[in-house]
Every structure is written in C-alpha cells, then in structure tokens.
Amino acid sequence: MSFAELTRARYSCRSYEDRAVEPEKLAAIVEAGRIAPSAHNNHPTRLIVCDTPEARAKAAKAAHNFAKDGSVFGAPVVLLACAKTNDAWVRRQDQMNSSLIDTTIVVDQMMMQAVDLGLQTCWVCMFDPAVAREEFGLADDVLPVSMLTLGYAADSIAEPDKREARCITREEFVL
Template sequence: MAFSNLTLTRYSCRDYQNRPVEDEKIAQIIEAGRLAPSACNNHPTRVIVCDTPALKGKAAKAAHHFAKDGSVFGAPLVLLVCAKEQVAWTRKYDSMNAAQIDSAIVTDQMMMQAVDLGLQTCWVCHFDPRIAIDEFDLPQDAYPIHMLTVGYAADAIAEPEKRAERTIAKEDFLNVRA
C-alpha cells in the first residue's frame, strides 16, 4: 500500500474483533520497529509484546480507562513501548534527551506496518506508567512511554467530513504563530 494511502486509511481503532493477530504479522510489526532510526543509532527503545491474557491484563490495569475484555480496547495485541533514557543520545546544547522521540518513531513505524498488513491500531499514552512498571516488573532504567493496540477492527473509520473536523487546518499547521 502506498504511504499516502496508509495515512488516509489509519485511524484510532477502539473496538477490535475477537481474532488473534497472526505470528507472522506480529513479527513484521516488531521488525518495522526494530529497524526504526534513532538519534546517533543508540536505539534506546524496548518493546514488550502483550499477546497472552496475562500480559494484556497487565496492560489493561495500567490503561484502566480503556480496559475492555481483559485488554486495552479489547485488542488481541498490545505493544508496550519503553525507553532507556541512559542509552539515548542527548543534545549537548540544552540536554534534550532523544528517548521519547526515538520511541515515538518506533511506535509510528510499527503502527504503519500494522495498517499495511490490514490491521488497525490505537496509539495510547493515557495510562499510568507506575502501574505498568509494577505490573511488568520493569527494570529501573526502562520507562514505559507508549502503548500500541493492534488487531482486526470491529469499528470503522469516520467519514471524510468527520475526519476533517478533527484535523488541523493547513494554514494553522504551517503557521508557527497560530
């Protein structure tokens, strides 16, 4: 699928079919994230694949507002994306650490790969990282940044007019002063 079609097809799916994501597709999604660029090739991102009831339940505890059917939005697959800030490149001028940027690039590449495979996703940041740390017994140097739910959609993308209402106007997008 052309990238321009991916950007039009992808949406925040919040209802999934009770159908597992095939192992081959999971492997392709993970590989897309693994190959993602990072600042100075430091690769500070780590991913936990939540595809069992126990792991999806842990993710749902952290994202309790979106818990459904023992998972987040009922998704058959949740990817917990963590960052190791000590591994990430840091800009010398203002000490900006690239870990969050790098993990966002990984998440984006996995998201677009999933859509290219006929799946849908929802990028979730509204979760309690402390609960995720405890539930997944994360090491002290790994901080949970994102969750990506993945599966076969049980809902549908909004009509183009509705999508346009929720999208920034081009003149505002291109105007830093707006």
C-alpha cells in the same frame, strides 16, 4: 497501497474482533519498530509484546480507563513501548534526551506497518507508567512511554469530512 493512502486509512481503533493476529504479521510489525531510526543510532527503545491473556491483563491494569475484555480496548495484542533513557543520545546544547522521540518513531513505524498488513491500531498514552512498571517488573532505567493496541477492527473509520473536521488546517499547521 501508497503511503498517502496508508496515512488516510489509519485511525484510532477502539474495538477489535475476537481474532488473533497472525504470528508472521506480529513479527513484521515488531521488525518495523526494531529497524526504526533513532538519534545517533543509539536505539533506546525496548518493547513488551502483550499477546497472552496474562500480559494483556497487565497492560489493561495500567490503562484501566480503556480496559475491555481483559485487554486495552479488547485488542488481541498490546505493545508497550519503553525507553531506556540512559541509552539515548542527548543534545549537548540543552541536554534534550532523544529517548521519547526515538520511541515515538518506533511506535509510528509499527502502527503504519500494522495498517499496511490489514490491521488497525490505537496509540495509547493515557495509562499509569508506575502501574506498568510494577506489572511488568521494569527496571528503574526503563520508562514506559506508550502503548499500541493492534488487531482486526470491529469498528470503522469515520467519514472523510468528519475526519477532516478534526484536523488542524494547513494554514495553522505550517508556520
């Protein structure tokens, strides 16, 4: 599958089969995140792999609006991407901390790797970071940034015309 095809095949999956993700696929997804680029190669992202009932329940507690079957959207795996903000590169001119950008790149690479392996994902930012911090016992310098649910889709992607209608036009996108 070409990268262009991969980007068109990806969608926000909100319903998953009751089927485990194979360990080798999960390992490949985690590796895609581990090798993602980061500003100044500081690699401030840390990952919590929620692939047990207990860990998925903790993630679901933080993302309670999307809790389903003891997980987030019923996914067999939830990845919680966190940033160690103190480890990130900081731009001198305006003190912009790269940790959120770096962590976003990690999640994006894992998401695309999952789709390439026949899985689907949903990028979740609507969760309570304070609950995630408490549930997972995170240190003060570890910021929960986003979750990535993954598994085998039990729903399907919208038709191309419906997907296109939800996208910004090229004229609006390019300044």
